[in-house]
Amino acid sequence: MRGFLVTELTGPSGGSVAEVPEPEGAHPWADGRLLIEVHAAGVSFPDLLQTRGRYQHAAPPPYVAGGEVAGVVKEAPAGSDLRPGDRVASLSVWGALAERALAIPHYTVKLPDEFDFTAGAALYLNYATAWFSLHRVGFQRGEHVLVHGASGGVGTATLQLVRALGGHPIAVVSTVDKEAVAREAGAEEVLRPCDGWPEKVRQLTGGRGVQIVVDPVGGDRFTDSLRCLDVGGRLAVVGFAAGTIPTVKVNRLLLRDLSVVGVALDPYVARFPSVVRNLARDLEKLAASGSIRPLVGHVLELAEARRALELLDTRQATGKVVVRIR
Template sequence: MKTLLVRGYGADDKIRLEDTSIPEVAAGQVRIKVRACGVSFVDLLLARGGYQIKPPTPFVPGSEFSGVVDALGDGADGRLAPGDRVCGTRMGAWSEYICLPQELVYPLPPQADFVEASVLLAPYLTSLYALRSRGNLLRGETLLVLGATGSVGHAAVQIGKILGARVIAAASTEAKRAAAMSAGADAVVDTTGDWKAAVKALAGPGGIDVVYDPIGGDATDTAFRTLAWGGRHLMVGFAGGEIGALKSNLSIVKGASLVGVDARQAGERTPALMNELRTEVLALYQQGRIRPLVSHVLPVERFDEAAAKMNDRTGFGRVVFTFPDGPQ
């Protein structure tokens, strides 16, 4: 089978496509024939040694996949059967066959698109957890989404509308702002200008109730200053490459909160909650109420090109690669 491997960290090391043996399925596991995988900023950061977690090498990177059940280990409870379409998130997803506990495999409707399903759970689960569980976003409140055409930003626009918020999307180009409007945003702002003033003008005298921030850097300080009294600033990530700094007096002046969002740790600490949210995400997708934005689909043999497209800040939408026999 084809597998992407990281054999060492360093400036000259690359994620390499290699031939490896198909894994044996153990008791309680499901083996998946992977059809499609998403490429995320965090995936590439971890694979290149730039993340706070550094797995021992060699290891298989990647975290998002969709595919078909290929085999069941002893003790499978019948919830899944060979041929079922499934998706999931797990470390080591970038391999043509993967084995994992059956409780970490999630069934898809028969008509589900493998490409879309491969990039469904991570961004939408993160956004639903952030906006509802961490930000307590209420119907009628105003939500500002930074990086609105990135994977989690695009998801946050759609989830924000489902939760009944008025959504203002921030993006740097006309094409990105058009994509945010297509996703359901009520208004957009151009982040290449004085966007703090533009946000305040759109928000009105009340200000922004919740900021969804996967960008970091200087954008964090700017966005925090648009918050209303009692506002919540959700810190989701640092896709801009820099960790922003805030003057702590701002939280007093605004009675506002900086709230950290870490869906990975939440899955470990509050698994029941995250399973409920994951079930809701899958239902929303089946109902057609959410849909990932995919920009490029490439075969795994062109992974380097896929990674380069993911790092192109002028583009937007998810980059997905596929293994042989997929997608269908």
């Protein structure tokens, strides 16, 4: 079968489309074999980090890249509610950019009829991240949520989810084109990360600030994010797309009763397994009702898989980057 094989940890240039072996056994994170006939694969920032050996969950080269699949179940583990022929979206962590991939049963949702495989490939990782971020910070209906990187996959998913759950999403983006994407995703207000933007946040919220910040970017805007939180506000640390990991002066947290919360689904699920069942139930319900709909910004073919990763590397991506396999 064909797949995008990474042979050197030098970034996207370290991979190319090649003949690769058929997947054997079960995924290392799974108790049983879930084999997917891949129709489309989602490409995300962790996939880019893996190509440089900088992600905590990685496979040694040579490996097939791609962490998210949409396709048809070919083999399902005994005792699961999945059956051959089911249309699903799932996490693979690696291996998705190939004609068949091993997926993780408890990180799998069934696709509604209204979702094609391109939309399905943009569903699980981004919306699970958005859902779990809001879960970790105790989101409540009516709260204001500031979203960094709001034109990207996680950002647009968070904006949609906040809106669907009765909150007020505020986006932070860097360009006019990205603003259009954020507004399409449901942002009520859109800001630029320029001088004085925390004060604009306060002006939009009656002088108080937002209750929640969801931050997949990190970098030098982190301290300003703390400044624009209301008393008792919570900041969800999702990732570091800016490339630098910020530090926290804890006196800022003490003086205004702020919380900084890490968002890492896998260790949480290992300790509290019921959360992943609730997550899957809510995503399937929201997708079927039309309350969430992935914004796919780029669709490429398998032969262009390197380019898909480069779009993330050069910060050109808006919405989700998807690679069609079939």
